[in-house]
Amino acid sequence: MKFLFRLLASSLLLVVAGCAQAPVPRAAMPASHVPLLLISIDGYRHDYLDRGLSPTLAALAKDGVRADGMQPSFPSLTFPNHYTLVTGLRPDHHGIVHNTMEDPALGHFALKDRAAVSDGRWWAEATPLWETADRAGLKTATMFWPGTEADIHGMHPDHWRPYDGGVTPDQRVDRVLAWLDLPAGQRPTFLTLYFDAVDHAGHDHGPDSAQVNQALRDTDEALGRLIAGLRRRGLLDRMNLIVLADHGMADVPVGHTVVLDDLLPLDRVDRVTTGVLAGFNPKAGHEADFAAIEARMEQPQQHMQCWDKTRVPARLAYGRNPRVPQLLCLADVGWTITTRHYLARHPNDHMRGEHGYDNADPHMQALFVAHGPAFERGVRHAVFPNVDVYPLMAHLLGVTPAANDGDYDAVKDMLVPAAR
Known part of the structure; x- marks a missing residue:
């Protein structure tokens, strides 16, 4: 018309x-x-x-x-x-x-x-x-x-x-x-x-x-x-x-950072992303370990929540695309996820504002x-x-x-x- x-x-x-x-x-x-x-x-x-x-x-x-x-x-x-x-x-x-x-x-x-x-x-x-x-x-x-x-x-x-x-x-x-x-x-x-x-x-x-x-x-x-x-x-x-x-x-206050090193063996996973939404895949040779890593990470965590991609809440409509990493960790609003190595290399690199959180x-x-x-x-x-x-x-x-x-x-x- x-x-x-x-x-x-x-x-x-x-x-x-x-x-x-x-x-x-x-x-x-x-x-x-x-x-x-x-x-x-x-x-x-x-x-x-x-x-x-x-x-x-x-x-x-x-x-x-x-x-x-x-x-x-x-x-x-x-x-x-x-x-x-x-x-x-x-x-x-x-x-x-x-x-x-x-x-x-x-x-x-x-x-x-x-x-x-x-x-x-x-x-x-x-x-x-x-x-x-x-x-x-x-x-x-x-x-x-x-x-x-x-x-x-x-x-x-x-x-x-x-x-x-x-x-x-x-x-x-x-x-x-x-x-x-x-x-x-x-x-x-x-x-x-x-x-x-x-x-x-x-x-x-x-x-x-x-x-x-x-x-x-x-x-x-x-x-x-x-x-x-x-x-x-x-x-x-x-x-x-x-x-x-x-x-x-x-707003992301200084110090509102979840440090991954304290929570999972970084040498056994491929880290695809960090930040607000972190994503991990099994590292070659460590596929057998990944289920145990996921089981541990899917337990209640401070300032973030983690899921296997098949268990992401349906309302988020996310996890079926092959490009989505196998394990996802979403920070609570006002927090970010990173590693100790990154913090050491970028001591002043703190974002005061972020997005990527629960939509x-x-x-x-x-x-x-x-x-x-x-x-x-x-x-x-x-x-x-x-x-x-x-x-x-x-x-x-x-x-x-x-x-x-x-x-x-x-x-x-x-x-x-x-x-x-």
Whole structure:
């Protein structure tokens, strides 16, 4: 079905500027003519918006839809959840099960390993939305998003950039605006934009720090630059924006560290990951010992809980993918898991904020704000799982979604009736 959305531009500008304004009815517009911009503010916890430091984002929320929180998929980590958002699959199903992982055929994967990150085989267990949109004849553009550097199923987005942390927020915004200035045959209909300063500040200084507050201000200023650019182009009332986060952030006090050396024989296991979610596989030649190691670790532990991957609680929907390590240990919120060797080598390397915890914890809940001709105005939506974003976006773009774990019916009430 096609829709035509129209809004009085002067009224929307006043609302976005923060002025009081009576709602203006929205009418339908062909879905294929309405661009969708998906914006991630990495690590923007759902309640950060209440600090009063993000006026541009607050204005969009006031004139659109704001969720009370969006629950990340487990584990509440960056790469798994960014890929969930654009595939609608939980990490256990799309294969990006952690920021660090191992595959028997592909070897080792880590965030900073550019060769692995750009290898499409790691991402090929799912179909990202930019691929679906491209195959449907839409143009796509991604200003940084996990997976976009890889040749997935033989495809990249039409316009994309390899991740470069040195590219400023303003430069990222300007690139998106430049893509929207392209001629009609090249202009993207689905775009992504990624900001990471809030996450970095949260890790380095903690979620309640002055540095996080400054990162919120700086990111909102870049968002304001985007809104101003869209307004100048007459696009602000003619495209849909979804602004969200991959996860929240929790404070980690100094000394809140579980030391693995005191709990299991590290010389008999292959340590795949540590941090908030630690993972271990049997070391070659010690497979027979592993069951006893697991039995001991699955007993009650201080400040963490461990499971064999087949016994992970069902609500976490995790453990069936072959890339998930055999033994998993999840730290309690506010704690991390490491080794004595790491502590000795990095005595000052303490993260004051972390994520990756139980995805039901309030500190892990992420931001969700949506604005545009398809969305209701002034609506607060209940907390919902982030897998539902994918079918919502596929609907907005008018493309047939790939198989996914989301539920469009759970979020369609965010939309004006004509757009549902």
